Amino acid sequence: KFMLEQDAANVPIVQQWIDKWCWRGYRLLTLVAMMQDYMLPKRVMSWKEAWEMYAEQNGGALFKDLARYGIREPKGWKDACEGKDHISHQAWATFYNYNAAAPFHTWIPTQDEMAWLSEKYPTTFDKFYRPRLEHWQGEAEKGNRFYNKTLPMLCTTCQIPMLFTEPGDASKICYRESAYLGDKYHFCSDHCRAIFDHEPEKYVQSWLPVHQIYQGHCFKPGTDPTAEGFDPLIAVLQYYEMDIGRDNFDFEGSEDQKNFAAWRNEAVESRNAQGEPK
């Protein structure tokens, strides 16, 4: 506020910071959205409810206050508000499909969890996301659990896989590109592209893991990518020191599942023991 009050010429500078960092923060929160809606053993509040309370209500009040200085709501705000119905489902679907390459487990939500998601997302879950989950579940039950063996393209700005859909069309992946000094760069959204276009000399330096892997920079010394049958995914998991089959793939049947069940039982037993009169 000091900056805004002392010199009106600061307003566009501060506005640009707000536009950029709100969008970048919002994109990163995609992972939080996914954890809230899909990964917590006890669901407390959906991402959509959290967004409405903390962003639309609290953030909205802040921007009403700042309007007197000539600050408007961040660019991308409307798209972020539309995204509250989609991003957690899109992120989980992506990790489920690319779970061979992620160092944690995924699963299909139980019937109860899906009922919770239907209730929390009445306009989108049953329409777009439940049918896909049920399809994948059916395939897995037939022994066709699908693991994508490639790696997803990353947005040059936010570095998140290009998993987001077009504003107004949740059936189409949003894809943008820009050229800089003869090279082409890819983005998940208009806003990530705009952030890049404002400071391309900064973002062309991004170390994008997927791009580095495919350029051969993430294999153990002595690896020969030209060898017959070379599998870049297996080679990069070895480079990451991931224990294939233990650190990745389905939660169902995993060591983590057994540990979680055992530790939870121990915790319950110890609580019960403490509660008994001496």
Ligand SMILES: [Zn+2]
């Ligand atoms: Zn992006």
